[in-house]
Amino acid sequence: MKTQKPVTDLQFAAVHAARDLLTQVPHLAASSVRRDQWLGSDYPIDGRIEFDHGDDPYALVIAVKSNGAPRFVRSAVYQLKGYLAHARQSGHRDSDGRLIPMLASPYLSPESRSICIDHDVAYLDMVGNAHLAFDNVYIDRAVADRPKSETRALRSIFAPKAAAILRVLLRDPGQPWRVTELAEAANASLGHVSNVRKALLAREWIEKGTNGTILVQPDALLRTWRDEYREPAGRRISGYTLFHGEQLSKQLSGKLNPEPQHPRAIFSSNSAAQWLAPFARGGTHSFYADEPGARMLEQTLKLAHVEKGTNVIVRILNDEKLLEDAVQPAPGIFCTSPIITYLDLWLGNDREREAADHLASRCIPWL
DSSP states (O other): OOOOOOOOHHHHHHHHHHHHHHTTSTTOEEEEEEEEEESSTTOEEEEEEEEEETTEEEEEEEEEOSOOSHHHHHHHHHHHHHHHHHHHHHTOGGGSSEEEEEEEESOOOHHHHHHHHHTTOEEEETTSOEEEEETTEEEEEOOSOOOHHHHHHHHHHTSHHHHHHHHHHHHSTTOOBOHHHHHHHHTOOHHHHHHHHHHHHHTTSEEEETTEEEESOHHHHHHHHHHHOOOOOEEEEEEBOSOOHHHHHHHHTTTOBOSTTSOOEEEOHHHHHHHHSOOOOOSOEEEEEOHHHHHHHHHHTTOBOOSSOOOEEEEEESOTHHHHTOEEEETTEEEOOHHHHHHHHHTSOHHHHHHHHHHHHHHOTTO
């Protein structure tokens, strides 16, 4: 015998929002609104709204999920599909009329909404996104806002310590990683790797396999990262050098270094792109460095500090792990990895974004 579950605030708000959505349809009125509905012990739903449209009876069957990440949305979609299939096969009274499955959640990302649409499931969230299509009715509403909790969750995924784990995954998206191996490669704790892995699993960017975790949606991960990306934190110094082109490269060859045993400095942004995928040569040379590396650059390039006309920018990083991710496109030359170079370029103007796209076509073919 089933015991009645208490209706949560979220369930109440979701069913109320679904009823309000229906009121936007002319000549439609709900005849019955129920919460906490069951069809046998294996088929629970959170609400049911019956209404007539034209001469036909309909019922909106609602599942409410507190977490609207793609992994949980997909589970809810299968739950709703199972409810509908069982109702129709069993001849249960719930199968009377036309059943419309709907998912409700505090927030549904574009990826989660796409899953619903792909499975013909209506949706709404508490931010204002909604989709409902049946008969000659079509409602589709998208808003740019997202809750602060979602913003915080994304920031935590792309925070410096977590970003070190993402960079390892993005180096070779097809490589499986066990937690201990990933922690060692990213120089991160097992606990932090586990937390990042949970967040990526919820968004369906990674999958668990027999040999470990595999990044299955590197493009979705990187596109989201570029939208959230901010310039690495650190102190910036600038100046002017007389060295240019090959002369500058000769001055720096063998002195650039990403490892902690010596002063650390590497090319970044457009300067890195010139080594990885030349596009349009600029007049400014960009570097990431630690404090000793910045002093080395000042001395090697005979950097003059001027108020105008600077052509060298050095960012002294707070997160020096970025330096460990460097690549060596030529002997004695080190620069940011294609992933970080791409993200840095994407922050720039239209011309720099063109350079980012060019870099991706050469170095990130899966994007």
